[in-house]
Amino acid sequence: MTAVAAARTSERDATGRAGGRRRGRGLSSALAQLFMIAACVLWILPIGFALYVALRPYSETSKYGYVAMPHHITLSNFQQAWTQSNMLRFFENSVLITVPAVIITLVLASFVAFVVSRFSFRFNIALLIMFTAGNLLPQQVIITPLYRLYLQVHLPHFLSESGLLYNSLTGLVVINVSFQLGFCVFVLSNFMKTLPAEIYEAALVDGASVWSRYWRLTLPLCRPALAALATLLTTWIYNDFFWAITLIQTGNKRPITAALANLQGQFVANQNLIAAAALMAAIPTLVVYVLLQKQFIAGLSLGSTKG
Amino acid sequence: MTLGVDVRSSDREEAQRRRPRRKRGRRLLSRRDKVVLTLMLGIPVLIDLAFIWFPALGSIVLSFTRWNGIGGLHLGKTCQPPPAPSVLQNGCFYGVQNYHQAATVYPQFWPAVQHNLIWLAVFICFATPLGMLFAVIIDRGIRGSRIYQSVLFLPVMLSLALIGIVWEFMYSQNLGLINTVIGRNGNSNAIDWLGNPHLNLWAVLVEATWRQAGYVMVLYLAGLKAVDPSLREAATIDGANAWQMFWRVIFPVLKPINIVILVVTVIESLRAFDLVYITNHGSNGLELLSVLVTNNIVGEISRIGFGSALGVVLLVISIVPISIFLYQTFRREEPR
Numbered sequence: 001m002t003a004v005a006a007a008r009t010s011e012r013d014a015t016g017r018a019g020g021r022r023r024g025r026g027l028s029s030a031l032a033q034l035f036m037i038a039a040c041v042l043w044i045l046p047i048g049f050a051l052y053v054a055l056r057p058y059s060e061t062s063k064y065g066y067v068a069m070p071h072h073i074t075l076s077n078f079q080q081a082w083t084q085s086n087m088l089r090f091f092e093n094s095v096l097i098t099v100p101a102v103i104i105t106l107v108l109a110s111f112v113a114f115v116v117s118r119f120s121f122r123f124n125i126a127l128l129i130m131f132t133a134g135n136l137l138p139q140q141v142i143i144t145p146l147y148r149l150y151l152q153v154h155l156p157h158f159l160s161e162s163g164l165l166y167n168s169l170t171g172l173v174v175i176n177v178s179f180q181l182g183f184c185v186f187v188l189s190n191f192m193k194t195l196p197a198e199i200y201e202a203a204l205v206d207g208a209s210v211w212s213r214y215w216r217l218t219l220p221l222c223r224p225a226l227a228a229l230a231t232l233l234t235t236w237i238y239n240d241f242f243w244a245i246t247l248i249q250t251g252n253k254r255p256i257t258a259a260l261a262n263l264q265g266q267f268v269a270n271q272n273l274i275a276a277a278a279l280m281a282a283i284p285t286l287v288v289y290v291l292l293q294k295q296f297i298a299g300l301s302l303g304s305t306k307g
Numbered sequence: 308m309t310l311g312v313d314v315r316s317s318d319r320e321e322a323q324r325r326r327p328r329r330k331r332g333r334r335l336l337s338r339r340d341k342v343v344l345t346l347m348l349g350i351p352v353l354i355d356l357a358f359i360w361f362p363a364l365g366s367i368v369l370s371f372t373r374w375n376g377i378g379g380l381h382l383g384k385t386c387q388p389p390p391a392p393s394v395l396q397n398g399c400f401y402g403v404q405n406y407h408q409a410a411t412v413y414p415q416f417w418p419a420v421q422h423n424l425i426w427l428a429v430f431i432c433f434a435t436p437l438g439m440l441f442a443v444i445i446d447r448g449i450r451g452s453r454i455y456q457s458v459l460f461l462p463v464m465l466s467l468a469l470i471g472i473v474w475e476f477m478y479s480q481n482l483g484l485i486n487t488v489i490g491r492n493g494n495s496n497a498i499d500w501l502g503n504p505h506l507n508l509w510a511v512l513v514e515a516t517w518r519q520a521g522y523v524m525v526l527y528l529a530g531l532k533a534v535d536p537s538l539r540e541a542a543t544i545d546g547a548n549a550w551q552m553f554w555r556v557i558f559p560v561l562k563p564i565n566i567v568i569l570v571v572t573v574i575e576s577l578r579a580f581d582l583v584y585i586t587n588h589g590s591n592g593l594e595l596l597s598v599l600v601t602n603n604i605v606g607e608i609s610r611i612g613f614g615s616a617l618g619v620v621l622l623v624i625s626i627v628p629i630s631i632f633l634y635q636t637f638r639r640e641e642p643r
Contacts, residue, residue: 032447035444036449036455040454042517043459043462044458045484046476047465047473049476049477050472050476065481065492066484067484108350108354109351111347111351112348115347125637127348130352133633134355134360136574136628138578139580139597140580140600141619142358142366143601144362144365144600144611144615146358147604148376149358149361149362177354178354178355178357178359179358182359209337209343211340242581245584245601246601257466260468271479271482275472275476278472278473282465282466285464285465286464288464289464293457297460300526301528
């Protein structure tokens with residue numbers, strides 16, 4: 001970790017001059033630039049290297065190794081990974097889990113947040129604590145009883161081919177919703193507390209019912225928070241690995257992230273295909289990264305700083 | 308749970324306080340409103356209780372039993388040693404035997420605890436300071452800070468399973484980037500980064516740090532943005548240099564965010580699972596408590612009681628950071 005030491009000294013250099021300006025100058029700034037550039041190279045390297053492996057034909061990498069000048073660049077690995085595995089199916093599963101889970105989580109969390117932030121009754125804090133703490137538990141604390149519970153709960157056939165919560169997409173939706181509820185309740189209730197009370201007074205004078213105060217007043221005002229949370233949830237639920245590994249038994253019911261573990265076994269003889277498959281699995285998150293990075297960061301910030 | 312008559316709209320109270328002359332009759336909520344409120348609160352609460360808190364309590368109860376999940380569960384019956392070697396065994400009350408076994412005869416328990424602690428130590432000593440450093444440099448607004456932030460943040464968006472796979476190309480024995488660059492990719496002198504039980508934990512921790520630093524950076528940037536600029540101005544006028552500015556002025560103001568980051572760090576280290584699982588299913592030097600819990604339910608041997616006991620160990624450890632966070636967050640909120 002010499003980089004840290006270097007940055008430390010750069011900080012110390014800064015103390016030599018009149019600091020305090022927002023834009024550092026001279027030596028300290030140059031050192032900071034060097035440090036950041038080095039860090040960024042290190043941060044891009046693993047992804048860039050995997051992309052490089054995925055873009056080169058298997059015959060070439062087996063002959064010259066991964067680390068060699070390219071002779072050919074090809075997209076055939078991506079095509080092969082797509083056709084030789086059930087990738088489309090895995091992506092479908094991911095969509096079928098993520099989309100309902102995000103929507104249901106936001107609806108339910110906004111319910112709780114609205115009630116807790118707009119009505120005062122005895123259990124407010126207790127409820128908030130219950131939801132927030134539930135989201136902070138390590139998943140492994142609840143997995144054993146949850147696994148047994150999932151084997152006990154029977155579902156109608158249209159919700160689960162297996163007839164149980166276990167090994168069904170519905171089961172994954174349910175646990176993702178339950179687990180993420182806490183975080184969203186926490187963020188949304190903080191957000192709703194900042195809404196001006198005058199609006200609600202006006203609504204009361206107009207005799208608006210509870211439902212219309214929620215549906216027509218609160219939700220439109222919470223749009224920025226909801227958008228940020230939706231981005232965050234989509235990424236988290238899409239990236240979930242643990243629930244999918246433990247609560248889904250059949251390979252072709254797994255969402256793409258968990259299916260990667262199986263693909264590793266399937267393509268064990270051809271690492272280039274694994275690289276291609278893994279990068280394809282990353283495409284949706286990369287799209288979010290490019291288009292909605294601000295929203296994602298806003299969601300994280302909402303969760304970490306109050307209000 | 309029904310909301311009794313004690314539910315009063317706080318907005319209405321405020322309205323009354325502001326306009327004392329316009330005394331309005333206290334309109335209670337209509338019946339329909341009450342039903343709506345009850346449902347709005349009831350459904351999410353039931354879901355949270357059923358799928359989070361019921362299993363959490365279930366873990367505690369089951370941890371005192373011996374059960375392979377095939378027969379019924381009889382909590383009243385004490386287990387009879389030695390266990391009959393039949394598959395169809397009813398679950399029985401086992402006392403603290405599971406915990407005792409974990410601590411004495413289960414070979415992977417103490418290594419896993421040790422690995423979890425190392426994980427936490429690395430996060431606290433490397434990942435968090437690194438993320439803070441990134442945040443401070445970016446916050447000072449050097450040229451290109453936008454690009455730096457985006458790049459360093461990229462791993463946070465990727466799933467951990469994917470990160471594990473991507474890094475395997477870096478660590479691969481004969482073809483990997485690292486061994487090739489340092490010239491250790493021959494068949495005789497290759498370093499087996501992920502296969503050597505003395506090395507692989509550290510190799511995986513590099514992956515974990517690579518992701519975690521960006522996460523901490525973003526949280527910290529949010530905290531730094533919220534710092535009142537007048538503080539900085541006042542400190543500058545008083546002649547504080549950059550070093551003093553950060554440690555004496557900014558850092559103390561960031562106490563809430565520091566607590567959030569501490570909690571996130573501890574919880575993330577307890578939850579660590581995906582990386583080691585995708586690397587080698589959490590074996591051969593990569594044992595973690597989370598993996599041991601999973602191994603006892605998913606696999607040939609189903610040891611429900613024992614797996615639950617390991618889960619409770621995780622629960623007990625995680626109660627500390629969770630309590631700190633809840634106290635910090637909710638102590639200023641008295642019931643209105």
